[in-house]
Amino acid sequence: MSIDTAPEPGRTHDVRSADTDPDAGAVAFRPAFRAALDATAAAGVRVHEPGTEAYRRLSGTFNITKAVRPLAVVEPTTPDEVATVLRLAAVHGVQVAVAGTGHGATEQMDDAVLVHTCAFDELVVHPHERWARIGAGVRWDAVLEACAPHGLAGLCGSSTDVGVVGFLTGGGVGPVVRSAGLSSDSVRAFDVVTGDGVVRRASATENPELFWGLRGGKGSLGIVTAVEIDLLPIAQVLGGAIWFDGADLPAVLRTWSQWSSLLPDEGTTSVAIMRLPDMSGVPPVLAGRTTLCVRFAWTGDPEVGEEMIRAIRCVAAPLVDLVGPLPYRQLGAVHADPSDPMPVHEASTLLAAFDLDAADELVALAGDASGTPLVMVEVRQLGGALRTGPDCAFAHRDAAYQLFSIGIMVPEVAQGVVAATSRVHDGLRPWSRAGGLPNFCDQAGAERVRRAYPRGVEDRLARAARRYDPAGVLLAGRGLRTAADAVG
Template sequence: MSTHTPATRATVGTAFRPASAAAVGALAGAVARLHLPGDARYAELTVTSNITKAVRPLAVVEVTSPDEVSATLRIATASGVPVAVASTGHGATETMADAILVHTAALDELEIHAAQRWARVGAGVRWAAVLEAAAPHGLAGLCGSSTDVGVVGFLTGGGVGPLARSHGLSSDTVRAFDVVTGDGEIRRASATENPELFWGLRGGKGSLGIVTAVEIDLVELPEVYGGAIWFDGADATAVLRTWSVWTDLLPEEGTTSIAVMRLPDMDPFPEPLRGRTTIALRFVWTGDPAVGEEMIRAMRAVATPLIDAVGVMPYSAIGAVHSDPDDPMPLHESSLLLDEFGPDTADVLVDLVGPDAQTAQAMVEVRQLGGAVRRGPDSAFAHREAAYQVFAIGLMIPEIAQVVVADSRRIVGALAPWARDGGLPNFTDTAGVGWARRVYSPAVAARLGTLSRRFDPAGVLLAGRGVRD
């Protein structure tokens, strides 16, 4: 039974192309929860974490089972209408105009198999729920810097989290996917069952199918030594230069990033950090805490911290390391990969966004990669060899939006001497062919394209179009 009212359906339907109207009409009799523009639930399910990336699909199917995903894909294929997928509102890249949105929020199963150290997670589950469920068993799932994001979306993008150097890509922990491929078939993908599909789902985002559940290995890690140290912007040169050398010496048990921040003078930000330029050093050590304390000593000695929140912490509180905001905001994001980040690069970054620079970015982060990221099973994640990633965020306030965009281009251009081609799937907020060419090598893109034609012969999946052209 559909949840929309007949009046809403009639009003909206008059604006559809015939194929779109046919698809929506067929879905009304095939799925339990169909939401159209004007419905309250439609509005709720189309909210995005980056409100500059508004989505306006023809309709939202709030699926309750893999069978409903299959039915939606088959109806869309028959009608010639594309299909997109969402779970939490993070990672939106397209308007989804003329598309059906499959929303997986209701697929919320979560099972922890503590004795065997693995979990089964539905496509609607966020990382915070997994951490909470695993913590009583001393187990941890390899989440990202924010625990508010969906598990499946993060893993299909590879997953570079705050334990990446010690434990590798989060997608390397995937045991199996339950997925409905673009042809509407319900399949299971693992290293031994549909292995080519399994390869493509780890890094290929939604280009091959809609994942309904994932099974992941958990690691025995009740606590870590980690947190953030904040320095005043006046110490930017000393802190960034020291960090650039320190990371070269840091063992794999340590994962770190550093960010130049300009936080607004308002709640909920701590008073010492408001309305000024600060430097946030993020650090997680998965080995002996006493050794971790020795490792961070050199950074603590560079300058007097404004806030020092590094110490032993439960892994379930790992989101506090980055303290990523959860509320939707208007953002402009840009990123690039680097082969190195030495003292010369640090000096350029200070010139670009340090306390004396004129910049419109709220944050510019440099994240060290390497370590265990460079190892792991073959997958569609194409840039394991990158040494660092730069990620910049600016607030797209209408009065300065053009300045924010131009400023991000200035930063990317100035760092070009140290950059390498490529980008990470979860940090590149564009879509289509341009996105695919950026995040995949030509060989990976070609292999994904071949798989897309096999598992989605009609090209119904919106996310797959970038690898097919």
């Protein structure tokens, strides 16, 4: 039995009071939850209750505004232990959430137990056959490190701090997506414990419907314990970022809108209007001012890539130019995402086009003179190899661009951040199209489902959820169950 409770001198487990300890008490007064946790611990699974250091660490979220307070965090070490957690949760009527790193928390977990996958740290690279087996607790950083000596690449996202499985169950749109495709298209198989507590394997030939739903359906059908992915022979790209002064923003953004629409598929690019704070780690030349950052990753002939990026370099004198030969191991440098948790308000909108008028509108809404409090307004070009790929629960492959914004929710500007976010996304509405990418929808429940999945995909996922999670144990499937009822 392994149960980690907060040390509370003079008190026993059942008399903790939520009045005196905001982190404790809730579980003790709810017999079903108490029974579920005790049974889970009695089955040998590590259970961390509120008030403990492990609970605090494992329930942490990257976006602090999405802080979660699950009933407890459980730390299974084998698929059978995950199955035990899910079965006991079903018996006691408790919901189960899953996290690998906390980078993508969206759901409230007050009535749920959180399964943390940190113990699933397996990472085996098969360089000759070009594939890797990766545990659910592993981050992209470790995969890139293990693959680099073999000149191989796993299709990570812009931040290599993100968890491999959380990223892949959302499809995964990375810095080389236009040449290499959606990251989950490179998945060979998942080891997963479905919501009914059964350990299964999902691939194109084993449980194909489950395999379909795990690529894009996030954690709505099961808790993945390991994934097997194809590796690509990419040792190096021509890549990095070029930063321009805010005064040059209109000209560069206009050029980028035309240039990106003509860019061959070997190139993936995005552009970000940035307002970086004056703080340590931020180069002084970029701090405390409006800048425009053009990101670029080219997997084709480097000489051709140099020709391509020349068109951007010619528009204005860059403040900083970091585009050059870049080992794939350092692909995170293209976006240089922050790694420390922050309180952020984010929003995303898919665009059908980003033409000159859209560029002018964005300059008006978020440019140097706009006074916007947003720290980043990004336009990512999609398309290329993302448009095609195996049928899976990831939808909206045909979107041309994604608009994404981030504001920091500190009290002085929080209201302004929310209003400015609406202004920017409403202003670009004439160029928008329906839907959202699963990894960028920060809504919860049914709202998230409606954005990420068109009706046909939603219905199919709902049917799969009813089959693989009949008791509705998985919190991530909550939004789907409404759809399942409608589907009948």
